[in-house]
Each structure stands twice: as C-alpha cells, then as structure tokens.
C-alpha cells in the first residue's frame with residue numbers, strides 16, 4: 351500500500367504549483383501510470399480521496415491515464431503497444447524489440463479555474 | 471479553465487536523492503544491490519549465506535529494512551560485517567531518503583558491496599529507486615510459477631531473479647522452467663539464478679555473479695585525478 355505515499359507526492363506537487371497561481375482554484379490533476387509502475391489506480395484513487403477530504407483540495411479530481419507497455423523495433427523503426435507479453439514487431443515480425451515506455455509514474459498537467467500566473 | 475503542464479515524475483524528490491546516492495556509489499566504487507521479494511522468500515537467508523561465503527577481503531555491508539523489528543539485522547550481525555536495521559514504522563518499502571540517512575556515518579570507501587534488504591513486499595519497493603546498481607528479485611518455489619506475470623513490475627525492473635528454496639522442489643508442484651519462462655516474458659534480458667539457502671546449492675554461482683558485478687562497478691569508477 352504505497353499508494354498513500356504516491357497520493358501525498360501528487361498533492362505536494364499540486365500545492366507547490368498552486369502557490370504560483372494565487373488567484374486560481376485547482377480542479378483536476380492528471381497523472382500517467384504505466385502498467386509496469388506497480389501502482390494500483392483504484393487504491394490510488396481511494397488514498398487520494400481520503401487525503402483530500404476536508405482540506406482545501408477536497409474538490410480536486412484525480413485523473414489517471416493508464417499507459418500500456420510500448421516497444422520499438424530496431425529493424426523497421428515501428429513503435430507499438432505490447433499486448434500479452436508478445437514483443438514481436440507488429441509491422442515486420444522482428445523478434446527482438448526494445449522497451450520504450452510503460453513504467454511511467456508522472457504528473458501530466460494541472461487544470462485550474464481563473465488562471466493568473468504570479469511568475470513570469 | 472486553464473491547464474498547466476507539469477511533466478515531472480511523481481517521485482521526483484526520491485529520484486533526486488537516489489541519483490545523488492548513485493553518483494556517490496559510483497565515485498567510491500561501491501556496488502549497491504537492492505534485494506526485493508515477498509515476505510519470507512529468503513532475503514535474509516541469502517544474505518546469511520553471502521556473508522558466510524564472501525571471498526576473503528571483500529568488504530560487505532548490509533542495510534535491512536523491516537516494518538517493526540530488528541530481527542533480520544540481529545541474524546546478520548554475527549558475521550562481523552557492518553549491519554544496520556532500517557525500521558520503517560509501517561511503511562511497506564524503503565525510499566532513497568532512508569538509505570541516505572542510514573549511510574550518513576558509514577565510510578563508503580570501506581564498503582565494496584552494499585546490500586540492501588528491502589521490506590518483504592513484491593509490489594511497493596518496485597517504485598522506489600534507492601540508487602542501487604541493480605534490483606534483485608527473489609521468488610521461492612513455494613510461491614507459484616505465475617508470480618512474474620502477476621507482479622510484472624518488479625521482474626521488469628530487476629536485473630537478476632533468484633529462485634530460492636530449490637531444495638523444496640521435490641515437495642511442491644512448482645514448474646521451475648515455466649517460472650523462468652514467465653520471468654523472461656516480462657523481461658527478456660533478465661538473468662536468473664537458482665539457489666537453496668538450506669543446502670547451499672547455487673551459492674557459488676551467486677558469489678561469482680556478485681564478484682563480476684563488483685568488477686564492473688570498479689571499472690566504472692571515475693579515475694582519480696589526485
């Protein structure tokens with residue numbers, strides 16, 4: 351259950367960003383979670399709700415973008431989604447392809463109401 | 471409504487500290503390894519076998535993570551190497567800051583190999599970089615050969631998988647070839663060793679693996695300009 355810590359890190363980053371936008375209210379934070387990130391979206395949502403309840407971020411929505419594993423092919427350059435651990439290139443059939451992404455645990459963006467940047 | 475791009479790692483503070491640790495390990499030629507498994511797969515037992523069998527002159531040190539007790543550290547102290555417990559007080563994984571804090575009074579020049587025993591947990595420790603040169607995942611033969619597919623993250627992130635308790639193979643329906651194939655499905659380049667901590671089978675190969683990695687860490691050490 352490290353989702354509590356993950357949720358906390360997300361909220362810290364949100365607060366840090368909001369400090370730069372004094373006249374705005376945060377609405378939604380979007381995070382990307384790869385299938386290899388070892389983070390369970392449901393329990394992250396649960397922890398996020400528990401940590402924001404009754405705080406100034408109670409209305410903040412957590413949007414999770416799940417990211418599948420992507421590999422790329424050294425033979426033909428194609429990039430493709432790996433389904434069911436089948437690493438063969440979907441374009442040319444090459445057996446040995448390389449990992450590109452799928453372990454993301456990233457903050458993508460923060461949406462807010464009446465944006466006013468306090469820094470240039 | 472406005473959208474501000476953030477584009478940063480959720481665990482960027484952990485990753486920053488881990489990056490500093492990795493640079494320090496590199497500078498001092500210290501090989502750092504992060505042992506991860508479900509509770510009871512044999513991490514402490516493997517460390518006992520390692521400390522008892524290290525080649526003469528190789529200086530090991532161990533950090534052991536535990537939620538509540540210091541039992542593992544107590545088991546390991548009798549071998550005469552530096553051992554320090556990290557009691558996480560409920561947290562299900564070690565993070566880079568805990569490592570940094572517990573290394574404060576250790577001289578890395580006096581440590582060739584730093585072994586970190588993570589908290590028994592096959593999921594959470596996978597997310598936290600500790601600055602290690604390699605994560606090592608342990609899977610015992612009593613856990614079932616499907617575990618790499620059920621917990622792909624840790625098998626994907628580990629350089630080495632150690633299948634432990636092989637002495638129990640006659641008593642459990644564990645298809646070791648299938649387990650290894652499953653690990654390679656998740657991570658085609660993963661290295662695999664088979665070990666019994668009880669009989670000592672495979673310990674020699676494990677020590678050889680360690681020495682090879684240690685040689686690589688030394689070769690990567692920046693040449694001193696002094």
Ligand SMILES: Nc1nc2c(ncn2[C@@H]2O[C@H](COP(=O)(O)OP(=O)(O)OP(=O)(O)O)[C@@H](O)[C@H]2O)c(=O)[nH]1
Nearest residue numbers: 508509510511512513514515590634635666667668
């Ligand atoms: N038969 C057999 N038993 C083993 C082997 N390795 C460990 N055990 C036993 O498995 C139990 C757990 O071993 P530990 O080394 O404490 O496991 P651990 O991964 O350190 O456990 P936690 O730190 O609690 O997560 C102990 O009773 C060990 O004696 C092995 O190779 N064969």
Ligand SMILES: [Mg+2]
Nearest residue numbers: 513514542587
């Ligand atoms: Mg242990």
Ligand SMILES: [Zn+2]
Nearest residue numbers: 423426439442
């Ligand atoms: Zn191709």
